[in-house]
Amino acid sequence: MKQSAWRQMTGPEMWMGLFALALTLSLTMAEHMDQREALQTSPVLHRHKREWLWNNLYVEEERPTDKQYYLGKLKSTKSGDRTHYVIEGDGANTIFKVDEKGHIYVAERLDREVKSKYHLRAKLFDTSNNLVEKVEEFVILVTDINDNDPVGTKVIEVTATDADDPTTANGELAYTLLEGGDFFNIDSTTGIITTKYENLDRETQSSYVVVVQAQDLRGLKQGGTATTSVTIAVSDINDNIATFTKSSYVFSVKEDMKRGQRIDTIVLEDRDEIQNKDPIVTIEPPSDIFEMERSQTKDGNLMLKQDNPVIKAQVTIQVLDVDEQPEFSKSIYNFNVIEEMMVNNIGVVSARDPDKANKAIRYSIEDKNSPIGINPVTGQLFTVRKLDRELVANHMFQVKAKEEPNGLESFVNVNILVIDINDNKPELSIEEIFVCENDMAGMVIGTISATDKDDHLPAFSFTLVKPNGNFSVIDNNDNTSNIVLKHGGFSLEDSRDYVIEIGISDGGRPPMSSITSLPIKVCRCDNKRIHTQCKAAQLKMGVGVYTLIPILCILTILVIVILIAMRKRHQKDALVTLGKSEIHEQLVTYDEEGGGEMDTNGYDVSILTSARNDGSMSMRQGPSLYAMVKKPPTACKGDMAVMIEVKKDEADHDRDGIPYDTLHIYGYEGPESLAGSLSSLDSSSTGSSLDYDFLNDWGPRFRTLAELYGVDGSEGSDSLY
Numbered sequence: 107m108k109q110s111a112w113r114q115m116t117g118p119e120m121w122m123g124l125f126a127l128a129l130t131l132s133l134t135m136a137e138h139m140d141q142r143e144a145l146q147t148s149p150v151l152h153r154h155k156r157e158w159l160w161n162n163l164y165v166e167e168e169r170p171t172d173k174q175y176y177l178g179k180l181k182s183t184k185s186g187d188r189t190h191y192v193i194e195g196d197g198a199n200t201i202f203k204v205d206e207k208g209h210i211y212v213a214e215r216l217d218r219e220v221k222s223k224y225h226l227r228a229k230l231f232d233t234s235n236n237l238v239e240k241v242e243e244f245v246i247l248v249t250d251i252n253d254n255d256p257v258g259t260k261v262i263e264v265t266a267t268d269a270d271d272p273t274t275a276n277g278e279l280a281y282t283l284l285e286g287g288d289f290f291n292i293d294s295t296t297g298i299i300t301t302k303y304e305n306l307d308r309e310t311q312s313s314y315v316v317v318v319q320a321q322d323l324r325g326l327k328q329g330g331t332a333t334t335s336v337t338i339a340v341s342d343i344n345d346n347i348a349t350f351t352k353s354s355y356v357f358s359v360k361e362d363m364k365r366g367q368r369i370d371t372i373v374l375e376d377r378d379e380i381q382n383k384d385p386i387v388t389i390e391p392p393s394d395i396f397e398m399e400r401s402q403t404k405d406g407n408l409m410l411k412q413d414n415p416v417i418k419a420q421v422t423i424q425v426l427d428v429d430e431q432p433e434f435s436k437s438i439y440n441f442n443v444i445e446e447m448m449v450n451n452i453g454v455v456s457a458r459d460p461d462k463a464n465k466a467i468r469y470s471i472e473d474k475n476s477p478i479g480i481n482p483v484t485g486q487l488f489t490v491r492k493l494d495r496e497l498v499a500n501h502m503f504q505v506k507a508k509e510e511p512n513g514l515e516s517f518v519n520v521n522i523l524v525i526d527i528n529d530n531k532p533e534l535s536i537e538e539i540f541v542c543e544n545d546m547a548g549m550v551i552g553t554i555s556a557t558d559k560d561d562h563l564p565a566f567s568f569t570l571v572k573p574n575g576n577f578s579v580i581d582n583n584d585n586t587s588n589i590v591l592k593h594g595g596f597s598l599e600d601s602r603d604y605v606i607e608i609g610i611s612d613g614g615r616p617p618m619s620s621i622t623s624l625p626i627k628v629c630r631c632d633n634k635r636i637h638t639q640c641k642a643a644q645l646k647m648g649v650g651v652y653t654l655i656p657i658l659c660i661l662t663i664l665v666i667v668i669l670i671a672m673r674k675r676h677q678k679d680a681l682v683t684l685g686k687s688e689i690h691e692q693l694v695t696y697d698e699e700g701g702g703e704m705d706t707n708g709y710d711v712s713i714l715t716s717a718r719n720d721g722s723m724s725m726r727q728g729p730s731l732y733a734m735v736k737k738p739p740t741a742c743k744g745d746m747a748v749m750i751e752v753k754k755d756e757a758d759h760d761r762d763g764i765p766y767d768t769l770h771i772y773g774y775e776g777p778e779s780l781a782g783s784l785s786s787l788d789s790s791s792t793g794s795s796l797d798y799d800f801l802n803d804w805g806p807r808f809r810t811l812a813e814l815y816g817v818d819g820s821e822g823s824d825s826l827y
Contacts, residue, residue: 163210163246167218177246180208180228188233194436195226195243202226202246218248225437261290261338264297266320268330280325284333286316294325299336308340309377344382348374357408365412369396372406380404431516432457432467432507439505439520441487445495445527452487455480455520457507465509473503478522480505487520495524496559526561528614533557534622539589540640541604542631546594551577554624555586556610565613571621574606589626596628598641604628 163178180191190206193199201214202224224246230239270276281297283290289306292299299316316336323329350372357370376383380403387398387406397411434457441453459465469485471478478501479490485505493501501522508515539552556566568587570579580588589606604626611619629637801812 174211174213177210192229196224261299284317314338342379346377348376348385369408431514434518444525455485495526530559531620532610532612540627540629549591550588552589569609571607
């Protein structure tokens with residue numbers, strides 16, 4: 107029974123007999139392939155219908171571009187005679203160019219190992235430059251060719267033995283390949299076999315046979331040889347895409363077939379081995395009646411998804427607007443800025459609100475220390491401070507776009523490449539230069555070169571700043587120069603030092619130059635010009651003002667510290683000296699007991715006299731304290747007390763004087779003394795009521811004193827002394 111494809115089927119008779127079903131299957135196969143990227147697409151809901159019509163475009167790497175060649179075409183249902191195409195993104199309008207009709211051309215040679223895919227965006231404008239269709243992205247993929255030298259992979263190591271002595275050439279073996287050298291190499295010493303190419307294709311040749319020869323005498327023709335065969339099998343990897351064996355299929359389905367039953371099998375062809383065959387087969391667009399499953403042989407089984415009649419109804423899905431983040435016009439922004447310049451307009455970062463509200467966008471830079479600023483309204487970038495390429499050659503930061511007043515936000519990376527200018531002086535690069543005593547005229551005693559922090563091709567030139575009678579500089583025109591002797595006869599005994607001033611120019615725009623003093627040592631050398639003894643050259647160096655100022659400050663501080671230390675040391679020594687003189691002056695020897703006023707030998711008053719004359723007892727000019735203490739011509743009670751108070755007051759206010767208690771004055775006894783006056787003028791032996799017999803008991807030293815006071819010496823004849 108034949109049924110119409112669009113007839114409603116409501117009765118059990120619908121499933122009687124057979125009906126022919128013609129299916130057009132769009133099968134998307136994605137394999138988990140080694141070292142390949144899987145491109146997947148997923149359905150996305152959009153509020154507006156897309157009118158762009160294209161697939162991914164492919165271009166072969168390393169294709170010559172003597173003139174640009176055609177790649178493909180952009181298509182849109184809205185294109186016409188009054189529209190034109192514009193592309194943006196990776197390589198737009200440089201590598202890839204498009205004309206008004208949408209034809210894309212390739213203008214430069216591509217390298218897949220550098221960049222394997224290019225993301226671009228297409229726009230369609232009318233004659234008034236109004237956007238006809240919303241921007242759409244597409245990808246240009248670069249296909250690979252065999253354009254890289256192989257990296258040898260170890261396959262196997264062969265080993266041969268020789269009964270000869272292995273420490274002699276008779277036992278040393280060398281390995282070579284007699285066959286198989288087109289695809290493999292062998293290490294002549296270790297016997298390790300490696301691949302000559304990066305990838306071997308198993309589908310082209312699954313195995314190789316190589317013949318290895320081992321030869322002693324290190325591989326010389328006279329050596330003995332032995333050969334062996336090595337079979338190398340190429341292991342399979344999943345590097346081939348499964349394909350259909352037909353372009354279309356027609357299957358018959360019984361109307362009483364149950365759900366889950368297999369309708370038929372779609373055989374898939376894969377050049378890889380079965381264990382590496384891993385296809386995924388789907389129906390596009392998805393069907394409510396049929397589905398695909400993978401068979402045990404990894405082919406596609408067409409399965410019945412449901413066994414009930416299909417009743418169709420039209421469903422309209424309305425996509426509601428939700429608040430979305432701002433969208434930047436580019437995924438990343440790249441700008442160039444010349445170093446050491448303030449730039450007000452580096453470029454513009456732009457974003458928009460994709461929602462219907464189309465809110466205003468405010469821009470900011472997250473990094474507060476960034477040398478780049480941004481206009482918060484227009485998104486225009488500018489420099490906050492000058493950039494120095496020698497410090498940082500590339501500045502990467504994020505720009506934030508936020509919907510006003512307090513909406514959603516998004517971020518984009520901005521890369522600033524600092525363009526170099528010639529702003530650094532060249533620097534001399536040399537280890538040491540010396541001249542030997544036996545060097546002759548014309549001898550090249552050294553070669554000098556230079557370095558430059560700037561990023562440009564070096565074009566250094568070298569000159570002598572001042573003419574020199576001993577040396578000359580010969581420019582080699584290869585960024586080096588030779589130091590050449592004008593004459594010989596240098597001597598290590600010569601006290602002179604040799605220094606030449608080298609002028610260097612870097613040849614940039616504008617050119618920068620520098621002057622460097624180069625010391626040259628005089629050495630005693632052997633016949634091979636290897637020095638055995640040298641006299642170091644004195645490098646005359648100038649000191650700048652900014653270097654001299656801190657040096658002078660440090661020297662001044664050191665001088666002050668030294669003076670303070672010396673003064674403290676001097677004061678300490680003075681005090682020590684004073685202390686010693688005081689001790690010396692106060693040590694007066696009283697070997698014998700005094701005999702009163704008539705005893706003139708009991709005290710050595712010359713010490714006090716010498717102390718007064720040489721001034722050692724006083725720290726200042728003027729009369730000494732001893733000179734000012736004189737016995738008054740007449741003494742009476744009360745006068746001594748007044749004199750003592752005056753002297754005590756003078757001593758209290760005299761910081762440099764000798765302590766007062768070192769002076770002992772016996773001119774007048776105090777009123778509280780029990781002994782009374784010792785003067786012979788005021789006492790006599792007859793008028794005194796005191797008994798001085800005890801003086802006889804003091805021994806011979808006090809005999810004279812006892813006689814003065816009328817004591818009979820005979821009475822003391824029984825004295826112990």
